[in-house]
Amino acid sequence: MRIPLILVDGTPRVNAILFSNRYHFGLARITFVVDTGSNATFIGEEDFAGLQISMDTLHKEEAFKMAGSKYNLLLGKEGTLLFKTNENKTTRIELPNIPIAKTISKKALDIEGIPSILGTDFLEKNKLTLYFNPSKDLMYLEKEEY
Amino acid sequence: MQEAQILKMLTTFDLDLEWFKENLTSLKENYDQNYVAIENTEVIVHDKNIDNLITKLKQLGKDPSKVFIQFVSKVKSIF
Numbered sequence: 001m002r003i004p005l006i007l008v009d010g011t012p013r014v015n016a017i018l019f020s021n022r023y024h025f026g027l028a029r030i031t032f033v034v035d036t037g038s039n040a041t042f043i044g045e046e047d048f049a050g051l052q053i054s055m056d057t058l059h060k061e062e063a064f065k066m067a068g069s070k071y072n073l074l075l076g077k078e079g080t081l082l083f084k085t086n087e088n089k090t091t092r093i094e095l096p097n098i099p100i101a102k103t104i105s106k107k108a109l110d111i112e113g114i115p116s117i118l119g120t121d122f123l124e125k126n127k128l129t130l131y132f133n134p135s136k137d138l139m140y141l142e143k144e145e146y
Numbered sequence: 147m148q149e150a151q152i153l154k155m156l157t158t159f160d161l162d163l164e165w166f167k168e169n170l171t172s173l174k175e176n177y178d179q180n181y182v183a184i185e186n187t188e189v190i191v192h193d194k195n196i197d198n199l200i201t202k203l204k205q206l207g208k209d210p211s212k213v214f215i216q217f218v219s220k221v222k223s224i225f
Contacts, residue, residue, distance in 0.1 A: 006160065008167040009222075015159040017152060027152070028211035029159050046181065046217060049196045050210035084156040090149055 002086040005034060005132075005139040012132060012139050014118070018043075018051075020079035020098065025051050030081070030116050034130060034141070038119035040064065042073060042099040047116045058100060066114055070104040083141075091143065093126050155212075162187060162214045170218075177218045184214040 005012040011033045018028045030047045043051070058074040065071070076098035082090050101114055123130060127144045165187040166173070173182065173189070181199045183191040190206065190213070193199040203210045 006163050006167065008163065009170060013163060015156055015163055017155060017159075025211040027155060029155070029214065031159070031163060031214060031216075046196065046215045049200050050213065050215055052200075052210065082152055082156070084153060084160070088153065090152050090156070 001091060001143045001145065003083045003091065003128075003141040003143070004086055005141065007134055007137060007139060010134075011035075012130075014083065014141070017082040018079055018098070019082060020077060022077035022079070023051070023053055023057075025053070032116045032118040034118045036120055036123075036130060038066070038117050039121055040073065040099070040117065041119045041122040042101040042117055044101055044114045044116040045103060048100050048102070053100075061099075063104065064101075066101075069114075071101045071114065072104055074100045074102055076100060086140065158186070159214065166214065166216060173218050174220050178220050179218075181215055181217050183208075183210075184216070185212075 003014060005014050007013075014032050014034060016030045016032060018030050019026070028051055030043060053076060058076050061073040061075050063070060063072055079095045079098040081093045081095060083093070085091050122128070123141070129142045131142060132139045162184050166184060177189070177192050180192045180194050181196050182189050183199060183203055185208065190208065191199055191202045193202060196215075199215065200210050203213060
C-alpha cells in the first residue's frame with residue numbers, strides 16, 4: 001500500500017484528515033511535510049489555527065528548536081489520521097496524543113511558523129518507507145503489508 | 147465516517163495542493179508575507195495575521211479546519 005506525495009517548493013507533502021471524538025472539529029485537513037531530517041511529528045501553526053482547539057486541553061511535553069526558532073511540543077487527546085492510498089482507498093493511523101508545535105520565539109517577525117511535519121518517528125512507528133525520486137516526480141510512503 | 151466522504155475530501159484537498167504548487171510563483175507575487183486560505187483552487191481570504199485570517203473565514207461561513215491555509219513568502223523556507 002502506497003500513500004502518494006506531492007512535491008511543493010522542493011518538499012514532499014501529503015494531505016491527511018485528522019479525526020478525533022474528543023474535539024469538535026470533526027474531520028480536519030492537515031497538510032504534512034514529510035521530513036526525514038526531523039525526529040518528531042507534529043501539527044504546525046497554520047493547521048493548528050484551523051482546528052480551533054483550546055490550549056487548556058493540551059499539555060506541554062518539551063521545548064525544541066527548529067530553523068533557529070524555539071517551539072513547545074504540546075500533546076492533545078487521541079486522534080486518527082486518514083490518508084488516501086494509490087488504490088483510492090483510505091488508510092488510518094492512530095495517534096495516542098495529537099502532537100502540536102507552538103512558537104515560543106521567532107528569529108524575526110516575518111518568518112512563518114513551521115508547517116506540520118511527519119518525521120522519522122512516525123515512519124518508524126508505523127513501518128512506513130519513504131520513496132523519493134524528485135527528478136521523476138515519483139514519491140510516496142509505502143507501508144509494509146502483513 | 148463514510149469512506150466515500152473521506153476520499154472525496156482528500157481528493158479535493160489534493161487538487162488544492164496541486165493548484166498551490168502550480169501557482170506558487172504568482173501567489174508569491176500577489177500575497178508575499180501573507181497567509182492565504184485556498185478552497186476549490188481559489189484564494190478565498192488572505193491576511194498577514196493568522197488569527198485575523200481565521201476570523202475572516204468564519205465571517206464567510208467557512209470552517210477553518212476544512213480550508214488549506216498556507217503562509218506565502220518570497221523568502222524561501224528551509225527546514
